[in-house]
Amino acid sequence: MELIITEKDNAARRIADILSEGGTSTERSGGVDVYQWGGRRCIGLSGHVVGVDFPPEYSDWRDVEPAELTDAPVTKTPTQESIVNVLKRLAGEADSVIIATDYDREGELIGKEAYELVREANADVPVSRVRFSSITENEVKSAFADPDDLDFDLAAAGEARQIIDLIWGAALTRFLSLSARQVGDDFISVGRVQSPTLKLIVDKEREIEAFDPEDYWELFADLEKEGSTFEAQYFYRDEDDNEAERVWNEDDATAAFDVLREAATAVVESVRRRTRTDDPPAPFNTTQFIRAASSLGYAAGRAMSIAEDLYTAGYITYPRTDNTVYPDDLDPADLLDALSAQRDFAASVERLEELDELEATRGDEETTDHPPIHPTADLPSKGDLSEDEWEVYELVVRRFFATLAEPAEWEHLRVVADAEGEQLKANGRRLVEEGYHAVYPYFGTDENHVPDVAEGEELAIADARMEAKQTQPPRRYGQSRLIETMESMGIGTKSTRHNVIEKLYDRGYIENDPPRPTRLAMAVVEAAEEYADLVVSEEMTAELEADMTAIAEGEKNLDSVTEESREILGRVFEALDESREEIGEHLRESLKADKRLGPCPKCGSDLLVRRSRQGSYFVGCDGYPDCRFTLPLPSTGEPVVLDAECEEHGLNEVKMLAGRNTFVHGCPLCAAEEAAETEDRIIGPCPECGENAAPEGERGEGGDAAGAHGGELAIRKLQSGSRLVGCTRYPDCEYSLPLPRRGDIEVTDTYCEEHDLPELVVHDEGSDEPWELGCPICNYEEYRARQGLDGIEGIGPKTKEKLAAAGIENLDDLVDADAEGVAEDVEGVSAERVEDWQAKAD
DNA sequence: GCAAGGTC
Numbered sequence: 001m002e003l004i005i006t007e008k009d010n011a012a013r014r015i016a017d018i019l020s021e022g023g024t025s026t027e028r029s030g031g032v033d034v035y036q037w038g039g040r041r042c043i044g045l046s047g048h049v050v051g052v053d054f055p056p057e058y059s060d061w062r063d064v065e066p067a068e069l070t071d072a073p074v075t076k077t078p079t080q081e082s083i084v085n086v087l088k089r090l091a092g093e094a095d096s097v098i099i100a101t102d103y104d105r106e107g108e109l110i111g112k113e114a115y116e117l118v119r120e121a122n123a124d125v126p127v128s129r130v131r132f133s134s135i136t137e138n139e140v141k142s143a144f145a146d147p148d149d150l151d152f153d154l155a156a157a158g159e160a161r162q163i164i165d166l167i168w169g170a171a172l173t174r175f176l177s178l179s180a181r182q183v184g185d186d187f188i189s190v191g192r193v194q195s196p197t198l199k200l201i202v203d204k205e206r207e208i209e210a211f212d213p214e215d216y217w218e219l220f221a222d223l224e225k226e227g228s229t230f231e232a233q234y235f236y237r238d239e240d241d242n243e244a245e246r247v248w249n250e251d252d253a254t255a256a257f258d259v260l261r262e263a264a265t266a267v268v269e270s271v272r273r274r275t276r277t278d279d280p281p282a283p284f285n286t287t288q289f290i291r292a293a294s295s296l297g298y299a300a301g302r303a304m305s306i307a308e309d310l311y312t313a314g315y316i317t318y319p320r321t322d323n324t325v326y327p328d329d330l331d332p333a334d335l336l337d338a339l340s341a342q343r344d345f346a347a348s349v350e351r352l353e354e355l356d357e358l359e360a361t362r363g364d365e366e367t368t369d370h371p372p373i374h375p376t377a378d379l380p381s382k383g384d385l386s387e388d389e390w391e392v393y394e395l396v397v398r399r400f401f402a403t404l405a406e407p408a409e410w411e412h413l414r415v416v417a418d419a420e421g422e423q424l425k426a427n428g429r430r431l432v433e434e435g436y437h438a439v440y441p442y443f444g445t446d447e448n449h450v451p452d453v454a455e456g457e458e459l460a461i462a463d464a465r466m467e468a469k470q471t472q473p474p475r476r477y478g479q480s481r482l483i484e485t486m487e488s489m490g491i492g493t494k495s496t497r498h499n500v501i502e503k504l505y506d507r508g509y510i511e512n513d514p515p516r517p518t519r520l521a522m523a524v525v526e527a528a529e530e531y532a533d534l535v536v537s538e539e540m541t542a543e544l545e546a547d548m549t550a551i552a553e554g555e556k557n558l559d560s561v562t563e564e565s566r567e568i569l570g571r572v573f574e575a576l577d578e579s580r581e582e583i584g585e586h587l588r589e590s591l592k593a594d595k596r597l598g599p600c601p602k603c604g605s606d607l608l609v610r611r612s613r614q615g616s617y618f619v620g621c622d623g624y625p626d627c628r629f630t631l632p633l634p635s636t637g638e639p640v641v642l643d644a645e646c647e648e649h650g651l652n653e654v655k656m657l658a659g660r661n662t663f664v665h666g667c668p669l670c671a672a673e674e675a676a677e678t679e680d681r682i683i684g685p686c687p688e689c690g691e692n693a694a695p696e697g698e699r700g701e702g703g704d705a706a707g708a709h710g711g712e713l714a715i716r717k718l719q720s721g722s723r724l725v726g727c728t729r730y731p732d733c734e735y736s737l738p739l740p741r742r743g744d745i746e747v748t749d750t751y752c753e754e755h756d757l758p759e760l761v762v763h764d765e766g767s768d769e770p771w772e773l774g775c776p777i778c779n780y781e782e783y784r785a786r787q788g789l790d791g792i793e794g795i796g797p798k799t800k801e802k803l804a805a806a807g808i809e810n811l812d813d814l815v816d817a818d819a820e821g822v823a824e825d826v827e828g829v830s831a832e833r834v835e836d837w838q839a840k841a842d
Numbered sequence: 843g844c845a846a847g848g849t850c
Contacts, residue, residue, distance in 0.1 A: 008849060047848025054844090061843070069844090080849090106848060162846075169845030177844080184843085191845045308850080320848095496847060 003094035004042040005087070005114045007101040009033055010312065012044030014135045015100060019144065030082045034090065041090060045101070049080040049087070050113050052162045054170070061183055066175040067573040070566050074163050076113075087114065088121040097127045099150060100143075103368040105548070106493075108151050109158030115150055133368040134317075134327045156558045157548035163558075164544060164565045165192055168535060171569060175576060176527065179584030180591065188524060188587060189507055192540050193492045194500050195528055198509055199536040200485060202517045202525040204476055211473035216246040217253035218467050221260050221424055223417065224460040225451040232417065232424035234260065246469075253466060259422050260464040266417035266424055268457045278408040280436035282324045282363030283372030284399050286494040287487050289319065292395055292442060294480035298388075299513060300498035306392045307373070310385075314378045316396050320495045321370035324363020330371065332358045332404050338377035339397060348401050348439040361403045369494075374400045401439035408435030413450050419461060426450045476514040489538040490545060508594070511640050523590035527583050532572045592622070597641060598651035601669065603627040607651065609639050619668050631668040632720040636661065646670055663741060671721040678717040683747055684757040686711035686727040687777065688735040692756065709733070713757065713776075715745060725776045737776045740764075745773075752778055784812045 004019075006012040009032075016024045016035035019042075024035045035042040054072050058064050078084040091097060097118050099111040115127055128147035132139040169191040177187040219234035234256055238244040247253040284292070286304075293303035307319035326332075336358075340349040352358065363372070375397045382390055413428040428450025431437070437445050453459065477485065483497045492500050504510045509521040517525075528536040550556040576583070597607040597619060605623035612618060617639050619631040633639055637658030644653045646667030654665045665671060685691045689711035711729040718724070722741060727733040739745065743764030750759045752775030760779075762771040773779050806825045808814050 045848090046850070049848090051847095052845090059843080066844095102848090110848065158847085165845045165847085167845090171844080173844040187844070189844070193846065312850080493847070495849085500846090 002040045003097045006044045009044035012042045016042040018140045030086045032086045049083050050076045051079040066171045069171040070570045091118040091121040099129045103131045103133050108154040112155035134371040136329050138329045154552045157551040160558045160561045163562045179580050180587035195536045199525050208473040213470040221464045222462040224462045229462045232426040257466040263419040265458045266419035268417045270416045272414045274412045276410045280402045282361050283403050285324050291480040300479040301502050318370045322367045325366040398440045402436045405436035409433035478514045491541045519590040519593040531576045602629040634720050672719040675717045675719045680714035680716050682712050682714045689733045737780045
């Protein structure tokens with residue numbers, strides 16, 4: 001029996017399909033699919049199935065000095081036990097093994113990890129390696145016809161990176177966390193990729209903070225030609241003889257304006273007409289895909305998550321790639337033909353099929369990892385996908401179209417005119433050949449109309465304007481520009497750059513979108529710059545890359561490279577250890593600044609956003625325990641302190657981050673006062689303990705509160721700002737139903753017969769139509785039943801279909817389901833994944 | 843529990 005090992009299940013299935021000519025049987029073993037045919041078996045890993053770590057005696061942060069990690073051993077242990085176990089069992093039964101992991105450095109390392117596991121189970125079995133950059137019949141078959149050997153030097157290069165990243169990251173993270181006494185969930189992290197990325201954001205913020213705006217003026221005139229007008233802008237020659245539009249001195253601007261205002265006409269001095277070719281874009285790699293999706297409003301992580309779902313469902317190719325050149329055996333004509341079956345694409349396909357030849361554009365990056373992102377011949381129908389998924393899918397399809405389409409052509413028209421000695425210019429542009437824009441409507445094609453005028457022609461000046469302006473600070477990095485910059489600096493990879501940004505959010509280093517650094521982030525970058533400059537620099541990666549190349553080429557070895565890196569870090573710690581107190585003090589002060597709201601109304605110290613032992617957030621006084629003043633915060637989301645201040649209390653407003661349900665809570669003291677002033681509105685008996693409730697003992701659930709105790713339901717506003725329908729006997733009876741946060745609630749005279757409660761109507765300024773919420777119990781029941789599975793991250797279109805087939809269509813179904821049972825019934829879904837979804841659904 | 847890199 002021959003065993004083939006791939007990097008992921010999806011690749012295993014497709015390779016088995018190709019090599020077996022479609023005749024595989026699937027055997028599920030320990031939660032892992034194994035594909036079998038003839039004398040062969042194929043298993044997919046899940047990336048790295050072993051991970052590096054320190055031995056257990058180094059695991060206690062307080063017992064081990066961070067500096068000791070610089071000399072600590074690093075071991076490898078399985079992180080995916082079930083896959084490792086199946087792999088070893090199959091290896092024991094194999095006569096030969098073929099490693100078919102991805103064709104890049106990390107793939108070589110994953111292959112070597114698999115090789116070592118195979119060796120543990122089978123000391124003698126021959127092991128070979130195949131390399132292909134796209135899973136197509138041609139490439140896969142020719143790779144398997146001519147197998148090669150594992151490249152142990154290339155794998156060692158990857159291992160050096162693993163060791164250096166762990167030692168630097170763990171030692172410095174522990175040091176900063178311990179020095180600031182932040183050792184729980186909120187540790188302070190540092191790393192070779194995250195810290196230079198954070199420095200990019202911090203440096204930009206420093207520029208913005210240091211920015212001093214300058215006044216300038218711009219002048220415009222409307223010129224008239226045959227009854228219609230077009231805008232021209234005043235310009236002059238500066239001291240370097242460059243054309244300039246900004247006037248830096250108000251007197252000069254006013255003088256020019258007086259001339260323009262007085263002048264009746266302008267005489268055309270020159271007319272220049274040029275055509276410019278606008279080439280179609282290159283195929284999508286990950287970074288360019290993220291950039292394009294971001295212009296549609298998708299954050300980087302969201303775009304990747306959708307792309308991964310589309311890939312898993314089989315609609316697009318692998319979304320993590322550096323490649324911008326299609327493989328030779330991609331036949332555009334075949335793929336176009338398949339895509340024409342979808343009505344939305346038919347017109348575009350027809351247009352492309354009219355071209356004399358189909359030649360795709362090529363980008364600058366040609367790599368062996370995977371093909372550029374493009375659609376497959378397996379089309380979804382619109383109903384298979386959510387709106388977002390369809391929008392992203394269409395983007396990928398249309399990008400593929402664009403790479404085959406002809407260039408567009410623009411006509412640029414530049415007119416310069418003289419008005420009593422002052423110069424005016426107008427730049428027109430017109431799209432004369434639509435080219436690829438016809439099939440790829442995501443780039444702007446705005447035209448600016450400037451009429452056909454002749455040299456010497458006299459044009460009337462219809463209006464003149466002077467606008468006072470100010471120079472603007474540099475713009476913050478948006479997520480996609482950050483990812484592009486990381487790529488150009490060589491930090492992170494196609495698979496990790498977007499995760500790095502999410503990590504910075506999670507660690508409390510950045511807030512908002514575009515991201516803005518917190519005071520903590522500023523302090524971390526400052527500390528690193530002063531004591532461990534290398535870890536916030538792109539040089540660290542550049543030097544590591546050079547060392548990795550040297551290892552891969554046999555010029556250096558793993559031990560010498562890691563030893564040298566350990567020594568450098570050891571020297572960093574000599575300086576760090578001396579300044580431990582000072583660094584910790586600065587970090588603690590910055591942490592407090594991020595959480596400070598303003599003066600405590602009781603004692604005047606600072607009110608801070610804090611976290612209780614149970615993990616919920618609240619506002620507490622820095623004077624605790626002397627001052628015990630507190631205010632509640634909403635129970636959903638992570639609080640962020642905004643710049644905006646409440647005029648009445650001088651407290652900063654608070655925003656609650658909760659994905660799509662993010663909202664501004666405002667001043668917590670105002671919210672609490674408002675709740676105190678709002679009276680409860682009683683609407684009927686409590687179904688748990690009111691007059692109609694069943695007597696004690698006859699109800700299954702909610703035993704304590706059950707029975708008639710005269711409880712009544714009321715619309716209540718809580719100090720935390722949320723509203724609900726709750727029992728007046730709270731906390732003895734905890735029965736409650738959710739209500740919307742916004743809008744005025746009207747209690748109508750119409751009653752629900754089933755629950756004996758009035759129907760409610762919500763009047764929100766934000767929407768024209770009032771929302772007929774109805775009986776609050778019926779409403780909540782309907783809401784739970786209606787709630788589909790779209791809101792849960794990680795459930796892709798195909799999985800959704802499969803879950804529906806197993807009878808799981810909404811959140812209630814999901815929460816009630818038995819995770820193990822679902823894993824048995826639904827192919828490719830593990831019990832852990834189901835439990836993860838259930839946690840989110842709840 | 844720390845990183846970055848795979849993968850879900």
